[in-house]
Amino acid sequence: xxxxSWENGRVKVIDQTKLPFQLEYFYCDSYQEVVDCIKxxxxxxxxxxxxxxxxxxxxxxxxxxxxxxxxxxLELEKAKKLLASTRPTAKDLFGALDRLMEAAHKGGSxxxxxxxxxxxxxxxxxxxxEMTKRIGKYGAELIENGYKILTHCNAGFLATSGNYGxxxxxxxxxxxxxxxxxxxxxxxxxxxQGAKLTAWELAREGIEHAIIVDNAAGYYMQIxxxxxxxxxxxxxAANGDVANKIGTYEKAVLxxxxxxxxxxxxxxxxxxxxxxxGEKIPIEEREEEEVLYLEGVNxxxxxxxxxISPKGARAKNPSFDITPxxxxxxxxxxxxxxxxxxLEKLR
Amino acid sequence: xxxxSWENGRVKVIDQTKLPFQLEYFYCDSYQEVVDCIKxxxxxxxxxxxxxxxxxxxxxxxxxxxxxxxxxxLELEKAKKLLASTRPTAKDLFGALDRLMEAAHKGGSxxxxxxxxxxxxxxxxxxxxEMTKRIGKYGAELIENGYKILTHCNAGFLATSGNYGxxxxxxxxxxxxxxxxxxxxxxxxxxxQGAKLTAWELAREGIEHAIIVDNAAGYYMQIxxxxxxxxxxxxxAANGDVANKIGTYEKAVLxxxxxxxxxxxxxxxxxxxxxxxGEKIPIEEREEEEVLYLEGVNxxxxxxxxxISPKGARAKNPSFDITPxxxxxxxxxxxxxxxxxxLEKLR
Numbered sequence: 001x002x003x004x005s006w007e008n009g010r011v012k013v014i015d016q017t018k019l020p021f022q023l024e025y026f027y028c029d030s031y032q033e034v035v036d037c038i039k040x041x042x043x044x045x046x047x048x049x050x051x052x053x054x055x056x057x058x059x060x061x062x063x064x065x066x067x068x069x070x071x072x073x074l075e076l077e078k079a080k081k082l083l084a085s086t087r088p089t090a091k092d093l094f095g096a097l098d099r100l101m102e103a104a105h106k107g108g109s110x111x112x113x114x115x116x117x118x119x120x121x122x123x124x125x126x127x128x129x130e131m132t133k134r135i136g137k138y139g140a141e142l143i144e145n146g147y148k149i150l151t152h153c154n155a156g157f158l159a160t161s162g163n164y165g166x167x168x169x170x171x172x173x174x175x176x177x178x179x180x181x182x183x184x185x186x187x188x189x190x191x192x193q194g195a196k197l198t199a200w201e202l203a204r205e206g207i208e209h210a211i212i213v214d215n216a217a218g219y220y221m222q223i224x225x226x227x228x229x230x231x232x233x234x235x236x237a238a239n240g241d242v243a244n245k246i247g248t249y250e251k252a253v254l255x256x257x258x259x260x261x262x263x264x265x266x267x268x269x270x271x272x273x274x275x276x277x278g279e280k281i282p283i284e285e286r287e288e289e290e291v292l293y294l295e296g297v298n299x300x301x302x303x304x305x306x307x308i309s310p311k312g313a314r315a316k317n318p319s320f321d322i323t324p325x326x327x328x329x330x331x332x333x334x335x336x337x338x339x340x341x342x343l344e345k346l347r
Numbered sequence: 348x349x350x351x352s353w354e355n356g357r358v359k360v361i362d363q364t365k366l367p368f369q370l371e372y373f374y375c376d377s378y379q380e381v382v383d384c385i386k387x388x389x390x391x392x393x394x395x396x397x398x399x400x401x402x403x404x405x406x407x408x409x410x411x412x413x414x415x416x417x418x419x420x421l422e423l424e425k426a427k428k429l430l431a432s433t434r435p436t437a438k439d440l441f442g443a444l445d446r447l448m449e450a451a452h453k454g455g456s457x458x459x460x461x462x463x464x465x466x467x468x469x470x471x472x473x474x475x476x477e478m479t480k481r482i483g484k485y486g487a488e489l490i491e492n493g494y495k496i497l498t499h500c501n502a503g504f505l506a507t508s509g510n511y512g513x514x515x516x517x518x519x520x521x522x523x524x525x526x527x528x529x530x531x532x533x534x535x536x537x538x539x540q541g542a543k544l545t546a547w548e549l550a551r552e553g554i555e556h557a558i559i560v561d562n563a564a565g566y567y568m569q570i571x572x573x574x575x576x577x578x579x580x581x582x583x584a585a586n587g588d589v590a591n592k593i594g595t596y597e598k599a600v601l602x603x604x605x606x607x608x609x610x611x612x613x614x615x616x617x618x619x620x621x622x623x624x625g626e627k628i629p630i631e632e633r634e635e636e637e638v639l640y641l642e643g644v645n646x647x648x649x650x651x652x653x654x655i656s657p658k659g660a661r662a663k664n665p666s667f668d669i670t671p672x673x674x675x676x677x678x679x680x681x682x683x684x685x686x687x688x689x690l691e692k693l694r
Contacts, residue, residue, distance in 0.1 A: 020657035184663075187638065187656075189536060189560035195639075195656045203657055211638055211662040213536035215561050215594025219630075219668040222596060247562025249569060250597055253604050283566075291534065291558055292542075294641055296653030306643030306651050309534075309542045310367035310550055315558040316531075321566040 002162040004043065004052050004125070006118065009062055011055045013043050016158055020200035021297045031060035031079045038086040038093075041191065045159020046234040046270055047128050047166065050092030053083045054121040057100040061114045072110050076101065088282045089243055089320045091235035092269045096124050125161045131267040132157070132164035134334035139170025139230065139265055140177060142337075147181040147227045150217055150255075153188045153245035154197035155232025155265065166232040166265040168201060170332065175207050183209035184226060186217055188245060190290040190317060214247050221258040229255050229262045230332070236264070236271045240325030240340020241278025246318055252327035264323075265332040268346060278322035291315035349509040351390065351399050351472070353465065356409055358402045360390050363505055367547035368644045378407035378426045385433040385440075388538065392506020393581040393617055394475050394513065397439030400430045401468040404447040408461045419457050423448065435629040436590055436667045438582035439616045443471050472508045478614040479504070479511035481681035486517025486577065486612055487524060489684075494528040494574045497564055500535045500592035501544035502579025502612060513579040513612040515548060517679065522554050530556035531573060533564055535592060537637040537664060561594050568605040576602050576609045577679070583611070583618045587672030587687020588625025593665055599674035611670075612679040615693060625669035638662035 004013045011028040017040065018024045026042050028034045034056030037043050043052045060079035066072040080097050087093065103120040104113050143149065155167030164172045171183060183202055188194035195211045202209045212220065220226050229251060235243040242248070242264050255262040275281060292309040309315070325340035335346050351360045358375040364387065365371045373389050375381045381403030384390050390399045407426035413419040427444050434440065450467040451460050490496065502514030511519045518530060530549055535541035542558045549556045559567070567573050576598060582590040589595070589611050602609040622628060639656040656662070672687035682693050 187536070189534070189562055192655055195660070199660045200657045203660070209661070211656055211660055213561070213593065213638055213664075215536055215592075215597060216663065216665055216668075218597035218600065219593060219665055220663075222668065245562075246560065246566060250562060250565035250601060253565065254597060254600055257600050257604075291560055294643065294653070294655060296641065296655040298651065298653055304645065304651060304653050306641070306645055306653055308539055308641060308643040309558055310547045313542070313546045313550070313558055314556070316563065316567075317560075318563055318566050321563075321569065 001157065003048055003158055004055060004161050006055055011052070011059050013037060013052060014158065015042050016044060016197065017042055018303065020196050021301060021303055028056070028059065030063055031056045031083065034059060035082050035086055045154065046090040046092045046232070047160040047267055048158065049087060049090050050096035050269060051125045051128050051161040053093045054096040054100050054124045056083050057097055058117040058121045061104070061117050066110060069107065069110060069113065072113060073104060076104055087284060089234045089284045091272045095269045099124060128161045128267065129163045131334040132160050132166065132169050135166055135265050135332050136164040136169030136173035138336050139332040140173035142228060142263065143170055143174040143179055143181055145179050148184065148225055149181060150184045150186065150226045150229045150251065151198060152186040152194065152231045152248055152251055154193040156198055156201040158197050158201065159232060166267065167230045168198065169265060170230060171207055172205055175205060183207055184217065184220055185209050185211045186214050186247065187211055188247065189214055217251055218254045221254050221260055226260055229260060231264055233264050233266045233270050234320055235281050236266055236331070236343070237275040237278045237281065238271070238273050238343060239277050240328060240331065240343050242323045242328060243278060243281040243320050244323065246321050249321040249323045252323040256327045261329040262327060263330050263332055264328055267334060271343065273347060278324065281322060283321070284319045286317045286319050288315040288317055291317050348504065350395055350505055351402060351508050353402055358399070358406050360384060360399060361505065362389050363391060363544065364389055365650065367543050368648060368650055375403070375406065377410055378403045378430065381406060382429050382433055392501065393437040393439045393579070394507040394614055395505065396434060396437050397443040397616060398472045398475050398508040400440045401443040401447050401471045403430050404444055405465040405468045408451070408464050413457060416454065416457060416460065419460060420451060423451055434631060436581045436631045438619045442616045446471060475508045475614065476510045478681040479507050479513065479516050482513055482612050482679050483511045483516030483520035485683050486610070486679040487520035489575060489610065490517055490521040490526055490528055492526050492528070495531065495572055496528060497531045497533065497573045497576045497598065498545060499533040499541065499578045499595055499598055501540040503545055503548040505544050505548065506579060513614065514577045515545065516612060517577060518554055519552055522552060530554055531564065531567055532556050532558045533561050533594065534558050535594065536561055564598055565601045568601050568607055573607055576607060578611055580611050580613045580617050581667055582628050583613055583678070583690070584622040584625045584628065585618070585620050585690060586624050587675060587678065587690050589670045589675060590625060590628040590667050591670065593668050596668040596670045599670040603674045608676040609674060610677050610679055611675055614681060618690065620694060625671065628669060630668070631666045633664045633666050635662040635664055638664050
């Protein structure tokens with residue numbers, strides 16, 4: 001199943017805000033709709049955002065009324081800026097947009113530029129799907145029979161353009177290898193991507209799992225019920241510091257305290273070589289409403305939003321945190337598993 | 348405002364499952380209804396459960412049709428057993444029930460026993476309210492102007508029989524002293540007692556605060572935004588190990604990692620002198636539904652329950668965890684603040 005595709009000149013994505021309740025597709029007819037999709041988290045997950053951004057910029061080229069290359073490039077620069085402004089933390093988006101602009105800058109007619117950009121977007125998507133297989137292959141070696149694994153947020157196929165995902169890839173490959181293991185799924189407040197997306201993905205794969213509140217992960221580590229932690233990432237600094245979904249830092253500190261290996265699974269496009277430490281990664285603050293309200297389904301399976309806090313209550317909602325490299329055992333990449341301090345080897 | 352009272356031969360409690368949406372009272376006409384209230388968490392919080400259990404047992408005496416003391420005692424033993432079976436972790440309940448049975452065993456007519464038990468229940472309630480003031484007085488000394496304080500779950504007046512509460516008592520007294528500070532309120536999944544009860548209490552007191560998801564506490568500690576952590580407890584072992592709401596252990600480990608003082612506020616009735624370590628405290632596992640579903644209000648302010656997970660998903664739901672004494676800076680008691688290792692001094 002592909003999370004994103006190009007269909008009859010439109011960008012088609014799985015609407016992840018409706019999962020696990022409804023499997024619906026959303027069609028973007030303009031790059032502005034792609035911008036909106038990324039902002040509203042119709043698509044989310046760093047690699048998936050990257051691929052979506054790429055197709056969004058290609059869509060901007062196809063929808064442009066420019067007849068001269070120069071005018072098209074001006075429009076594309078504007079579209080790129082808007083697409084890049086959607087989510088500040090995820091690295092893959094910026095890299096993908098740069099690659100599409102490079103394709104555009106190679107010149108040619110408006111028609112040739114459009115085709116070159118779309119080709120590049122497809123290329124990024126293919127690379128993305130391929131990397132999930134390689135992460136799965138390397139990461140599966142970490143999983144032993146009888147293991148209990150913790151994961152946070154969703155770094156599954158939904159967070160990429162398809163196939164295995166990042167953090168879930170080792171589990172999916174291990175399952176295919178016949179290994180038996182159990183996954184603790186952090187629900188991952190505020191948006192519950194663990195409860196809503198990861199639990200849905202694991203059920204589809206027949207991988208045994210249970211949802212736990214984020215508060216319970218430390219408890220299970222403390223009583224010896226967790227053997228391994230694998231998470232994804234939104235941006236990784238050159239020194240191995242990792243920006244990922246809020247709460248990742250908590251799990252990493254607790255894993256270290258309890259002597260449990262903590263791994264981060266990423267494509268190389270998530271690494272930001274320009275940053276020598278995680279402190280410089282911008283942390284997105286999202287709207288208070290994500291904390292104060294919650295969406296789910298009623299008995300009739302209809303999606304409802306409810307308030308779970310006092311009327312007029314205020315919230316703070318940082319979406320990511322930084323896990324310093326010292327808490328990370330290893331980084332699972334498509335080129336193999338490396339220590340966070342040895343990331344430079346892959347450059 | 349009293350969370351629990353005795354009104355015309357009935358036990359009257361604030362229905363905490365309706366807060367912060369509706370302030371409603373629930374009237375118990377039998378001790379079985381009190382049992383149900385504690386199980387369903389209509390009342391919750393270790394000291395509050397203790398006082399409720401006491402009035403519940405007094406109610407059993409008043410509702411008994413026994414005419415002979417011997418028969419009454421037999422009925423009371425049965426009621427005590429049922430009341431004690433409601434929640435396994437909170438210590439205060441067992442102590443309160445023992446005190447009421449002691450009052451009953453002092454003998455006399457059925458009428459005299461009833462009166463003695465009710466008097467004892469009122470005595471426990473008065474002691475409970477008094478201890479919240481003393482905890483507030485000692486704990487307020489920890490709070491300096493400009494402090495940012497983190498609390499987890501609800502250890503406010505709702506978790507006691509009234510007045511100041513335990514963990515929130517120092518904040519309420521500091522506020523009266525004119526100190527300016529800010530409170531980060533962990534929402535405290537799965538039941539969101541932070542978002543639903545603590546935020547409601549702090550708003551009533553005019554104490555500045557914001558709700559954060561439990562995942563964000565570590566982030567705010569890491570960036571230096573938290574100066575002090577204060578939580579309550581459900582049971583404390585003689586060595587200072589603390590059982591409290593799931594997630595407390597996570598916050599304590601993170602506080603230590605970031606050099607932030609971590610305090611636990613409790614009445615002496617929460618201490619279990621028979622346990623030399625926290626490992627022996629039983630941890631209640633509650634129903635999966637608490638994780639998979641959530642209650643809140645729709646736009647019309649009507650309470651609704653929604654499912655926030657895939658259909659058929661499984662969950663694990665431990666309600667408490669154990670924070671070893673080594674992570675705790677001090678224990679705020681009605682007799683003053685002591686180090687966890689020095690708890691024996693208070694015996």
